[in-house]
Amino acid sequence: xxxxxxxxxxxxxxxxxxxxxxxxxxxxxxxxxxxxxxxxxxxxxxxxxxxxxxxxxxxxxxxxxxxxxxxxxxxxxxxxxxxxxxxxxxxxxxxxxxxxxxxxxxxxxxxxxxxxxxxxxxxxxxxxxxxxxxxxxxxxxxxxxxxxxxxxxxxxxxxxxxxxxxxxxxxxxxxxxxxxxxxxxxxxxxxxxxxxxxxxxxxxxxxxxxxxxxxxxxxxxxxxxxxxxxxxxxxxxxxxxxxxxxxxxxxxxxxxxxxxxxxxxxxxxxxxxxxxxxxxxxxxxxxxxxxxxxxxxxxxxxxxxxxxxxxxxxxxxxxxxxxxxxxxxxxxxxxxxxxxxxxxxxxxxxxxxxxxxxxxxxxxxxxxxxxxxxxxxxxxxxxxxxxxxxxxxxxxxxxxxxxxxxxxxxxxxxxxxxxxxxxxxxxxxxxxxxxxxxxxxxxxxxxxxxxxxxxxxxxxxxxxxxxxxxxxxxxxxxxxxxxxxxxxxxxxxxxxxxxxxxxxxxxxxxxxxxxxxxxxxxxxxxxxxxxxxxxxxxxxxxxxxxxxxxxxxxxxxxxxxxxxxxxxxxxxxxxxxxxxxxxxxxxxxxxxxxxxxxxxxxxxxxxxxxxxxxxxxxxxxxxxxxxxxxxxxxxxxxxxxxxxxxxx
Amino acid sequence: xxxxxxxxxxxxxxxxxxxxxxxxxxxxxxxxxxxxxxxxxxxxxxxxxxxxxxxxxxxxxxxxxxxxxxxxxxxxxxxxxxxxxxxxxxxxxxxxxxxxxxxxxxxxxxxxxxxxxxxxxxxxxxxxxxxxxxxxxxxxxxxxxxxxxxxxxxxxxxxxxxxxxxxxxxxxxxxx
Amino acid sequence: xxxxxxxxxxxxxxxxxxxxxxxxxxxxxxxxxxxxxxxxxxxxxxxxxxxxxxxxxxxxxxxxxxxxxxxxxxxxxxxxxxxxxxxxxxxxxxxxxxxxxxxxxxxxxxxxxxxxxxxxxxxxxxxxxxxxxxxxxxxx
Numbered sequence: 036x037x038x039x040x041x042x043x044x045x046x047x048x049x050x051x052x053x054x055x056x057x058x059x060x061x062x063x064x065x066x067x068x069x070x071x072x073x074x075x076x077x078x079x080x081x082x083x084x085x086x087x088x089x090x091x092x093x094x095x096x097x098x099x100x101x102x103x104x105x106x107x108x109x110x111x112x113x114x115x116x117x118x119x120x121x122x123x124x125x126x127x128x129x130x131x132x133x134x135x136x137x138x139x140x141x142x143x144x145x146x147x148x149x150x151x152x153x154x155x156x157x158x159x160x161x162x163x164x165x166x167x168x169x170x171x172x173x174x175x176x177x178x179x180x181x182x183x184x185x186x187x188x189x190x191x192x193x194x195x196x197x198x199x200x201x202x203x204x205x206x207x208x209x210x211x212x213x214x215x216x217x218x219x220x221x222x223x224x225x226x227x228x229x230x231x232x233x234x235x236x237x238x239x240x241x242x243x244x245x246x247x248x249x250x251x252x253x254x255x256x257x258x259x260x261x262x263x264x265x266x267x268x269x270x271x272x273x274x275x276x277x278x279x280x281x282x283x284x285x286x287x288x289x290x291x292x293x294x295x296x297x298x299x300x301x302x303x304x305x306x307x308x309x310x311x312x313x314x315x316x317x318x319x320x321x322x323x324x325x326x327x328x329x330x331x332x333x334x335x336x337x338x339x340x341x342x343x344x345x346x347x348x349x350x351x352x353x354x355x356x357x358x359x360x361x362x363x364x365x366x367x368x369x370x371x372x373x374x375x376x377x378x379x380x381x382x383x384x385x386x387x388x389x390x391x392x393x394x395x396x397x398x399x400x401x402x403x404x405x406x407x408x409x410x411x412x413x414x415x416x417x418x419x420x421x422x423x424x425x426x427x428x429x430x431x432x433x434x435x436x437x438x439x440x441x442x443x444x445x446x447x448x449x450x451x452x453x454x455x456x457x458x459x460x461x462x463x464x465x466x467x468x469x470x471x472x473x474x475x476x477x478x479x480x481x482x483x484x485x486x487x488x489x490x491x492x493x494x495x496x497x498x499x500x501x502x503x504x505x506x507x508x509x510x511x512x513x514x515x516x517x518x519x520x521x522x523x524x525x526x527x528x529x530x531x532x533x534x535x536x537x538x539x540x541x542x543x544x545x546x547x548x549x550x551x552x553x554x555x556x557x558x559x560x561x562x563x564x565x566x567x568x569x570x571x572x573x574x575x576x577x578x579x580x581x582x583x584x585x586x587x588x589x590x591x592x593x594x595x596x597x598x599x600x601x602x603x604x605x606x607x608x609x610x611x612x613x614x615x616x617x618x619x620x621x622x623x624x625x626x627x628x629x630x631x632x633x634x635x636x637x638x639x640x641x642x643x644x645x646x647x648x649x650x651x652x653x654x655x656x657x658x659x660x661x662x663x664x665x666x667x668x669x670x671x672x673x674x675x676x677x678x679x680x681x682x683x
Numbered sequence: 684x685x686x687x688x689x690x691x692x693x694x695x696x697x698x699x700x701x702x703x704x705x706x707x708x709x710x711x712x713x714x715x716x717x718x719x720x721x722x723x724x725x726x727x728x729x730x731x732x733x734x735x736x737x738x739x740x741x742x743x744x745x746x747x748x749x750x751x752x753x754x755x756x757x758x759x760x761x762x763x764x765x766x767x768x769x770x771x772x773x774x775x776x777x778x779x780x781x782x783x784x785x786x787x788x789x790x791x792x793x794x795x796x797x798x799x800x801x802x803x804x805x806x807x808x809x810x811x812x813x814x815x816x817x818x819x820x821x822x823x824x825x826x827x828x829x830x831x832x833x834x835x836x837x838x839x840x841x842x843x844x845x846x847x848x849x850x851x852x853x854x855x856x857x858x859x
Numbered sequence: 860x861x862x863x864x865x866x867x868x869x870x871x872x873x874x875x876x877x878x879x880x881x882x883x884x885x886x887x888x889x890x891x892x893x894x895x896x897x898x899x900x901x902x903x904x905x906x907x908x909x910x911x912x913x914x915x916x917x918x919x920x921x922x923x924x925x926x927x928x929x930x931x932x933x934x935x936x937x938x939x940x941x942x943x944x945x946x947x948x949x950x951x952x953x954x955x956x957x958x959x960x961x962x963x964x965x966x967x968x969x970x971x972x973x974x975x976x977x978x979x980x981x982x983x984x985x986x987x988x989x990x991x992x993x994x995x996x997x998x999x
Contacts, residue, residue, distance in 0.1 A: 387991065402979050
């Protein structure tokens, strides 16, 4: 019954999306606005219905209703409730429903609260949102129905992949989805603005919080995903340039560029066409990523329910949505005036530079990810991995970081070298000192060395916009920028340090033996069997001491899950301010010793702290922008009231 | 901005769609083909993997007759699945030399009693060294080696019943 | 058959995992240098750097340095032994590429099939430069 309720809600939501599309589109024609009053309510009710459908899916998963095919395929009654619920979106159908739900709720929100743009542009935006949504409804209803029943209920579910039974992964997918789908709002705004040719600073201001919101979630999602891969895979790596990782990085790169170009448009009414373009590209990257991951045409370490039919469907949606938007762009963007001009040495100049660099990095990630597909079409298999991505993207990343250090110090429109000469000199000196120091005293490879130098310089430069300003009067959004840029410096430091200073120790030791890694001594006291709700494990009980300090008990495990059967490694981590000890217990060797893998990774945690700081910066910027908007609105409302009063 | 540059994104995107669409229609094959086909079999000298079959060295393949070289393991499920087809090939006159990958003699013996023994010789490749040397990336794989010890053909995965005539044909080709 | 193979399934972007095929794995202990470092740290560093750029052939997309597959272990052992014998890392890569093609190396080299990988970044740099010149020059 509950599954049927969900399905009915989904059909109703789809019909309302159709209504929203038709009324919104008709309103673009002369005399077609009679029905336009229906567009906003349709969007709101659509959002509520989609949310209701998703809630019903959570309920069937919570109850482990094994007559529902999706539950039988992906869940198991012997599983903690939280993983039962997360199982609802740990599969293709459920995650698509989550996607649609977030998208519909976002549409409902702009329909309910956004009244600043010309109504025609808003209706076009809502119609675009409904158009994209309809494609996904069709996908769900015709080829990926999450509520499908089995002819006879299954006796037991097949379980959820044990690697996914991790608390981090309960929050990870919805986080990324909010990010991906939030970009659909930017996309719809861009299409709406193209349709009505209203590319104004207001458009950028209204789109910006959505981009910021999506970007915050993408940042958090990527950061959390990277940390998850780091501790769950058991080899100490935190980024592999795997196609699926790239699929999440590409929308982030596009959104980062969009965020900054929208700022230029909002503040200075420049970069109009470019911002529209990025609005389309950012969501394209979300969809391209979804396609690459789910169609199974790329080989990835990340395993997916691969189905060519799904791939075809997503590709069709992609071609229609993105192809349509790009066609509209090609036809219309020429009529959008370029906007205000500015000099090279200006805030806009720096932002344009960084936008171009970000786009180039995006291009490289896209190229490297897709290239194996190109050669496969000619029956040649190639691999593109870190040795390609790292140096080639660095060519663009380091100049970008250099400009990023200076950009926030510049004034809008035009600035003089003499005004920023001194801070630039300080920042450059810091970078050079670290470079020289690293070069002489430690043999560090070029990229990590550059990373260390740039992170030091950037960490200082990030705070320079605060110079000579009254900190209490500083807009919250500026604090956001400082935090985000500092976060980049922190993350970069973590990456460079991990790469330059990590120590590895592989050892086969008996219970009672010990091994050293970096400043740590690890004693393996015992290896004992242990059990969890749906797994058994061998647990290595160890005592780790830092430079002969007090021993800390750690217990990495090698787990065997039985539903479905799979082995996972649970690494044990000891986090200190200056790094992390990473311990893994492997197999027993022939001589009854235990394979241990130990790493000492100085400052590795800074990678994810930096990511969190970047997200926090985004959040501050979002709060700042929204508060400023509200203030502006009240001021406007008061002025209108006063005008009304004086008129009366 | 020049007008034509506005069409660049759409063009690139359409290129992507064509590529993606084409790849969707192609069967996904994850095989890593050996580049050693057409080249001489590298030298090796493996100890015997079972008590009732002699050891295997690369010199064995220089007797002027074509051979099949089957890379297998007792712990590999598809290998057991192809055992009847290997037997059929043997009955049709093929000489099959085996290389057992990362295997223990007792496991090999057990495997051979259970699934049959079509091999004339079996070498034991304990550290996958020969496997790496001939460009094989998994088990089972079957190579056709001609009488001069040149690798002529590689079959990746288990041999299905309808692959048997193909393998016989490849052996015939190697005879010339 | 002691252990089921560990198919390490990372997933960072999307959560669509199916039950993975459970493949068997052998019972033979790992190759001598599969999980043992070379005594000489300089040689080990060389081996490590190389292993991180070689693709595990049995895995989906992992380097042999981060894989539990026994074949990856055998490849690690080969790499370490060859480095210990004084072979040049690039010679070892070439030896593997001679057997498995470009696929085995994560570091694409310039060839008739891969030149666009290197030409496109150059082109991008050029276009970026031109765009910046056009956008930024002559603006006051």
